[in-house]
Amino acid sequence: xxxxxxxxxxxxxxxxxxxxxxxxxxxxxxxxxxxxxxxxxxxxxxxxxxxxxxxxxxxxxxxxxxxxxxxxxxxxxxxxxxxxxxxxxxxxxxxxxxxxxxxxxxxxxxxxxxxxxxxxxxxxxxxxxxxxxxxxxxxxxxxxxxxxxxxxxxxxxxxxxxxxxxxxxxxxxxxxxxxxxxxxxxxxxxxxxxxxxxxx
Amino acid sequence: xxxxxxxxxxxxxxxxxxxxxxxxxxxxxxxxxxxxxxxxxxxxxxxxxxxxxxxxxxxxxxxxxxxxxxxxxxxxxxxxxxxxxxxxxxxxxxxxxxxxxx
Numbered sequence: 001x002x003x004x005x006x007x008x009x010x011x012x013x014x015x016x017x018x019x020x021x022x023x024x025x026x027x028x029x030x031x032x033x034x035x036x037x038x039x040x041x042x043x044x045x046x047x048x049x050x051x052x053x054x055x056x057x058x059x060x061x062x063x064x065x066x067x068x069x070x071x072x073x074x075x076x077x078x079x080x081x082x083x084x085x086x087x088x089x090x091x092x093x094x095x096x097x098x099x100x101x102x103x104x105x106x107x108x109x110x111x112x113x114x115x116x117x118x119x120x121x122x123x124x125x126x127x128x129x130x131x132x133x134x135x136x137x138x139x140x141x142x143x144x145x146x147x148x149x150x151x152x153x154x155x156x157x158x159x160x161x162x163x164x165x166x167x168x169x170x171x172x173x174x175x176x177x178x179x180x181x182x183x184x185x186x187x188x189x190x191x192x193x194x195x196x197x198x199x200x
Numbered sequence: 201x202x203x204x205x206x207x208x209x210x211x212x213x214x215x216x217x218x219x220x221x222x223x224x225x226x227x228x229x230x231x232x233x234x235x236x237x238x239x240x241x242x243x244x245x246x247x248x249x250x251x252x253x254x255x256x257x258x259x260x261x262x263x264x265x266x267x268x269x270x271x272x273x274x275x276x277x278x279x280x281x282x283x284x285x286x287x288x289x290x291x292x293x294x295x296x297x298x299x300x301x302x
Contacts, residue, residue, distance in 0.1 A: 031263075035255075
């Protein structure tokens with residue numbers, strides 16, 4: 001038996017993939033901190049809301065319900081295309097994913113524009129940040145959510161532009177996935193805030 | 201630690217909690233004295249305090265559950281990897297190591 005026959009074939013190196021991707025862990029940590037922020041804001045809103053026998057207080061305008069319901073449907077509908085985009089990237093169809101992401105971004109912008117228009121109307125009716133506790137709580141809570149939607153829309157825009165350049169592949173789409181998770185979080189948060197502020 | 205001692209400590213703590221007076225539960229003197237017992241503001245503060253007590257635990261355990269679920273899914277995916285043994289056997293040299301039977 002020669003030395004040549006004793007030489008064992010080289011095994012391919014074992015790829016050390018962590019059971020949980022670091023990006024997912026980071027996103028869980030981020031969303032946990034965001035949830036704590038919103039829990040504190042909801043606690044503040046509950047104190048103001050429950051201490052008043054009548055809501056909204058006398059002399060303050062009512063919140064527009066119908067437009068906000070339509071706006072909520074726009075936001076919830078935007079979850080479908082972002083899910084489709086994720087599926088398309090996994091199946092290796094990046095062009096379809098880019099189109100779905102563009103639709104999600106458009107729906108997000110629509111949500112922001114409608115909400116901005118409603119806020120302008122409310123300000124004209126006398127509901128401002130300093131007009132009462134009602135106005136302060138409303139603008140703080142809903143404004144904080146709107147700031148998150150704006151951040152998510154900017155992120156979606158970046159992800160969409162990268163998708164049109166062919167940046168995302170079936171084996172490398174962590175940035176797109178994180179953006180989708182953040183968008184789910186923003187939509188799920190609205191599912192809590194809308195009944196609390198507009199219906200309760 | 202004997203069994204009797206091990207059981208007596210939780211029982212003692214439970215009895216203390218049951219017999220605790222309302223004065224002990226009054227955290228802040230200002231909050232306790234500023235509002236009437238049936239004041240709407242008092243009730244609002246109480247509800248908000250309950251919510252803010254529950255929220256961190258709910259959020260923390262949800263996050264932990266997410267991490268555990270992702271970890272278990274990741275480990276299951278790792279165990280499910282099919283190692284192509286036939287390729288490795290084919291690449292072995294003809295006079296390679298043979299199985300030793302006892």
